[in-house]
Amino acid sequence: MHEFEIINHFFAQHKKNRQDVILGIGDDAALLKTNPDQLLATSVDTLVAGIHFPENTSPQDIAYKALAVNLSDLAAMGVTPAWATLALTLPNNNEDWLKAFSEGFFSLLDQYQMQLIGGDTTRGPLTITVQVTGFVTEQNALRRDQAQAGDLIYVTGTLGDAGLGLQLCQHPEKYNINGADKNYLLQRLHRPDPRVTAGLALQQISHCAIDISDGLAADLQHILTASKVGASLNVDQLPLSAALKNNVSIEQAYQLALNSGDDYELCFTVAAEKAELLKTAFAKLNCEYTCIGKVEQQVGLRLQYADGRKYEIKVQGYQHF
Numbered sequence: 001m002h003e004f005e006i007i008n009h010f011f012a013q014h015k016k017n018r019q020d021v022i023l024g025i026g027d028d029a030a031l032l033k034t035n036p037d038q039l040l041a042t043s044v045d046t047l048v049a050g051i052h053f054p055e056n057t058s059p060q061d062i063a064y065k066a067l068a069v070n071l072s073d074l075a076a077m078g079v080t081p082a083w084a085t086l087a088l089t090l091p092n093n094n095e096d097w098l099k100a101f102s103e104g105f106f107s108l109l110d111q112y113q114m115q116l117i118g119g120d121t122t123r124g125p126l127t128i129t130v131q132v133t134g135f136v137t138e139q140n141a142l143r144r145d146q147a148q149a150g151d152l153i154y155v156t157g158t159l160g161d162a163g164l165g166l167q168l169c170q171h172p173e174k175y176n177i178n179g180a181d182k183n184y185l186l187q188r189l190h191r192p193d194p195r196v197t198a199g200l201a202l203q204q205i206s207h208c209a210i211d212i213s214d215g216l217a218a219d220l221q222h223i224l225t226a227s228k229v230g231a232s233l234n235v236d237q238l239p240l241s242a243a244l245k246n247n248v249s250i251e252q253a254y255q256l257a258l259n260s261g262d263d264y265e266l267c268f269t270v271a272a273e274k275a276e277l278l279k280t281a282f283a284k285l286n287c288e289y290t291c292i293g294k295v296e297q298q299v300g301l302r303l304q305y306a307d308g309r310k311y312e313i314k315v316q317g318y319q320h321f
């Protein structure tokens with residue numbers, strides 16, 4: 001297949017479901033209708049084979065993750081997703097690979113009634129860039145710079161699973177993990193579930209969130225720096241899955257929960273008097289969440305065990321350079 005056949009067959013044919021797309025794939029640019037009452041929120045992320053996912057990852061999972069990590073960024077801003085673009089750099093035009101990739105991509109895109117509105121297709125080492133755009137009002141946006149001393153700090157889901165999943169991919173010989181735990185951990189690595197509905201529910205409850213892509217400690221530190229505050233966390237409250245606890249020591253589990261990336265859960269802050277509201281809203285969503293600490297005036301991140309002993313941590317999120 002040639003470039004235009006690839007675009008047409010695998011990407012342009014998929015159903016088009018949005019009225020705000022006046023012109024989608026096929027011209028020099030997409031034409032989109034915006035709403036004067038809302039802000040546009042936009043975010044882009046690139047996944048490079050061998051850096052962001054192991055070379056042998058399935059095309060479905062690569063596509064799913066490329067979109068999921070972007071949706072996670074919108075979730076962390078309280079944004080309703082709408083449109084996506086896809087820049088694909090491919091080493092060859094393998095049609096089975098492209099078919100599987102487009103299935104993975106659209107399976108997630110359709111869950112959020114989004115539309116693919118354009119992209120670019122080039123030859124080279126496998127690299128996927130997805131850009132997503134959505135809507136939020138100025139009052140409802142969740143920002144990193146809005147944490148206030150006294151707020152409680154929460155995270156959704158469990159932490160550290162994707163980190164152990166990655167170690168399993170890199171050093172399978174080191175682990176002897178049962179099939180169910182292994183599947184769960186690899187699923188957490190390859191198919192992160194972007195917390196879009198949680199982000200939307202937080203609009204009325206929180207002003208401040210971030211998604212955990214580089215590890216809780218590093219990502220929470222971004223909130224603290226931007227908001228010019230500090231925090232204390234209780235490591236015994238970190239939410240850990242059974243699959244994680246079954247297969248590593250508790251100290252390793254804390255380490256993974258704090259420092260490994262790729263979980264794509266949300267970390268957010270809530271004023272203490274809104275805790276009840278949070279409970280009601282998240283019960284409806286069936287979204288697990290845990291209070292792990294609180295925001296304080298004094299800058300810096302302080303970690304301790306429940307009995308008050310200090311927990312020493314080297315904050316070390318993933319950095320490319």
Ligand code: ADP
Nearest residue numbers: 007011025026027028086088117118119120121
């Ligand atoms: P141009 O030459 O103007 O850059 P292209 O030939 O790159 O246009 O793309 C033709 C059309 O196909 C454009 O509308 C573009 O947005 C779309 N497109 C290209 N690659 C992709 C892709 N991987 N996914 C979705 N749309 C794509």
Ligand code: MG
Nearest residue numbers: 119120121122
């Ligand atoms: Mg182009």
